[in-house]
Amino acid sequence: RLPPGSLGLPIVGQSLELLWAMQANTAEQWLQKRIRKYGPISKINLFGKPSVFIYGQAANKFVFTSDSSTIVNQQVKSISSILGDRCLLELIGKDHKRVRDALVSFLKPESLKEYVGKMDEEVKKHLEMHWHGKQQVKVLPLMKTLTFDIICSLLFGLGRGTRRDKLFIDFQHMIDGMWSVPVNLPFTRYNRSLQASARAQKLLKGLIGEKRVDLQKGASPRQDLITCLLSIRNEKNEQVISEKEIIHNVKLIMVAGHDTSSVLLTFLVRLLANDPAIYAAVLQEQEEIAKNKPNGELLTWEDLAKMKYTWRVAMETLRLFPPVFGGFRKAVKDIEYGGYLIPKDWQIFWVTGMTQMDNSIFPEPSKFDPTRFENPESIPPYCFIPFGGGPRICPGYEFARIETLVSIHYLVTRFTWKLLSDNFFSRDPTPVPTKGLPVQISPRKLL
């Protein structure tokens, strides 16, 4: 009763075919072909493991609502050894909840409200350093710098300087090897990533030591995420999150937080250059807000609430270009699903991005149309889930929303831009536009 399909060649299976399709930006078509041939459940062999690919609204619901007695998170080996075995992706059950609750206590909207002004300062500083006075910039690398800097300042309390620059380089190397073949030999990508991860880990250990001293001297536990995690105590006054857990989760947040938001911002810049009507509407909304701040006051939580159209444009960007294409879970027991058997220990491959392109749910799915999000209730559940769902739903949603809106506010009110490359992009596994999206920019004055 295994699902239809084939497991292909031993070990390699269909991994290379999928990776090539991702690079050519045809992964959706490649998977559609499977769906036409075998239906929404099929067996496949990916990254050395027998897997079941499941597709559709019911599949998304199954992945995001099943508890850890049925399926658990499953990462490829390279990711778990680079990020560490105590990061959220590796934890299940009570441990997952304990660490996740601690992170969410800092990342929830009520807490982040206080940080809009700090985010504003970071974005303006970034534009002064990297955009002002330039005629051309490459958007993707700059958005990576911006989102990295925002996370360093707001979440890790690590100011600009040599340490931050070193950490940035180490994180780029870490990310490079996350989807690599886990062969730890000198000069492999994987080996370079592991070394970078060890260096980052050492730096973070030092930083945590400093935060501990600050806390003893009376610093506010709310000054950054690391200090907040250090300060959480149980009824016996013991630290709830261990130092190892803090380090591994700081690495995870850096990867999960900056590689995703930078892609959303890059594709927003691309879209606004391609679509004058949407650009005009976003600009109008943002200028209304800017006009009420003649003396350069910082943006506030209330200002963000007025950026409704801009956020709809961001949602539609996430629908068409989801930074997270899909992922893996593992069956912890034999599972009956859709009339077939998913055997214990098999991988489950989910691709939520494809439901977002289903024309029975989103008519004319390739058309960019932010009005689809005017009435979010009209979208059936588990069909638009760029931030995932259930107990592992992205805890960085609000953080991503704030940084996206603040960044777009300053980009559209201070600059105009024109694309200098074609519209092609590949997946690595996040979408990467040709040549990092070079644009020609000109400063603009407020009306």
Ligand code: HEM
């Ligand atoms: C546009 C931006 C973002 C997108 C599209 C996104 C998407 C996602 C998705 C789809 C998942 C669920 C994966 C799964 O179920 O296996 C996830 C998990 C996660 N995200 Fe995000 N994310 C974004 C930004 C952020 C930010 C800014 C942070 C941190 C500040 C963050 C931290 C995390 C963490 C820690 C997890 C793991 C949660 C867990 O396993 O319990 N993300 N994200």
